[in-house]
Amino acid sequence: MSWRATAALARERTGELVVEEIELRDPRPGELLVRIAGVGFCHSDLMFRRTGSPVPLPVVLGHEGAGVVEAVGPGVSAIAPGDHVVLSFDSCGGCESCGRAMPAYCARFRELNAVGTPPDGSAAARDSAGGAVGTRWFGQSSFASYAVATARNAVRVDRDLPLELLGPLGCGLLTGAGTVLNHLRVPVGSSVAVVGTGAVGMAAVMAAAAAGAERIVAVDLHPGRLELAAELGATHCVLGDQLTPATGRELLGRVDHAVDTSGAPQAILAALAALGPGGRLALVGTGTGPVPIDPSTLAGRQVGFVVEGEAVPQTFIPELLALWREGSFPFERLVTTYALDDVARAEVDLTSGRTVKPVLVPAS
Incomplete structure (x- = not known):
């Protein structure tokens, strides 16, 4: 089975992101498919375009996603379809740093987060012409209506929370x-x-x-x-x-x-x-x-x-949400929402300083 999604693609290292339709494959072992409710626009998404990063193009950026799990791959048991999740950075879970509860210093951090494709080099998505599209930026590529993430970078959250605003907790606010x-x-x-x-x-x-x-x-x-x-x-x-x-x-x-x-x-x-x-x-x-x-x-x-704030996302994001419930971490005051189709304006407002944290909301 495949899933059609609307996504903001980086097809070149300059110019605006282009909103197109892509087709995502089913989640594989250890993966899950998430319907994105909102995704923060982070300066790291701009850095990729300004520093000559070797990430293959085209690629879907975005690494502060939050949404609802639609499907899970084999071996995923702690998260189920219907769960609300915040997506954070990916890590291997097997290296010394991960074993010491320091996944931000994972030995495979760059491979899993800054390359834009799955570790095996396969294509997780195709564009309308059948060309490969990178969809594993920071383990998620969530500038899209759907994203394929991993069980390790997904954090389950309560369903009464404002899901479309939670994405920035996965990177910028966590950091x-x-x-x-x-x-x-x-x-x-x-x-x-x-x-x-x-x-x-x-x-x-x-x-x-x-x-x-x-x-x-x-x-x-x-x-x-x-x-x-x-x-x-x-x-x-x-x-x-x-x-x-x-x-x-x-x-x-x-x-x-x-x-x-x-x-x-x-x-x-x-x-x-x-x-x-x-x-x-x-x-x-x-x-x-x-x-x-x-x-x-x-x-x-x-x-x-x-x-990444030396955080373990699965424990630290709930801690931040507890502070939010107490009124001690009112992160929603930083957020301005934009339609995903309006990604170009969100980028301008972020770089100019007009908006502290743009959050892109895909059409429902």
């Missing part, structure tokens, strides 16, 4: 909140600086507030985002165009922890300069070049790069 709660383990009464308040940074701000941080400094180039960050828990706001290594301590104050989502060397050095003794800086953003660090500035401080 920001997980960096604060899992990696930094921010304690009550501490101070935190968050550089960049896109979806990842906003999640970090909300998580720091939920953890009981006393001072939360948000930094961004967009005044409107800083206003929202203040409403979500930031106690101090700083315009990013004022931030340099020389002004880092002055503008941010002395902080116990810092999270950089920008990847900008100047911002990273500024955050490092603001760290007090024993301070820790978590890097999440990528792509703007090497960072020249004088080793002496690391005295008594720690810097690390964090992947």
Whole structure:
């Protein structure tokens, strides 16, 4: 059996995504077919197109999907048709990192998430001309009305939740909140600086507030985002165009922890300069070049790069939903919904900063 889906395809590395009809095969062992209710648009979906990634074209992007399971492949027993799921990153389950409950550092992470095709190289989908289409971006390729995912990257959630809004919990929100709660383990009464308040940074701000941080400094180039960050828990706001290594301590104050989502060397050095003794800086953003660090500035401080918030999606996504139910993680305030057919406008609004987290909703 095959399944017809509407999908936003990347057919070239520049230009707009193209909405077309594709045909998906039935799920194989360990896989499941999900009818997508909503999918977040993440900066990682843009990075693929801007960095010359070797992912074969055409490919369906999207890796923050949520939806209803329509069918499962052989061997899938923990998830059944009709279940509501959030889709996160994929992992092998058999390597040392997975065995230590650190799937974000899976030995096969790139193979399973950043290649866009199943590990065996087979075609999970065909376009209207019969050509192969990549549909395993981050184990899901959910810029579509249906997606083939794996049992390992699907997290079952309660059916009373607003399913169309939950997708960003699978990556961007998981990354920001997980960096604060899992990696930094921010304690009550501490101070935190968050550089960049896109979806990842906003999640970090909300998580720091939920953890009981006393001072939360948000930094961004967009005044409107800083206003929202203040409403979500930031106690101090700083315009990013004022931030340099020389002004880092002055503008941010002395902080116990810092999270950089920008990847900008100047911002990273500024955050490092603001760290007090024993301070820790978590890097999440990528792509703007090497960072020249004088080793002496690391005295008594720690810097690390964090992947996917060091989360185990099956346990951490329910934790975030519990915080949401308590009113401590109101992620819906970051979301603006768009029809899947309007994917081009969603991309423009994301890159311009107009929208913190676009969520694409396929036609029902």
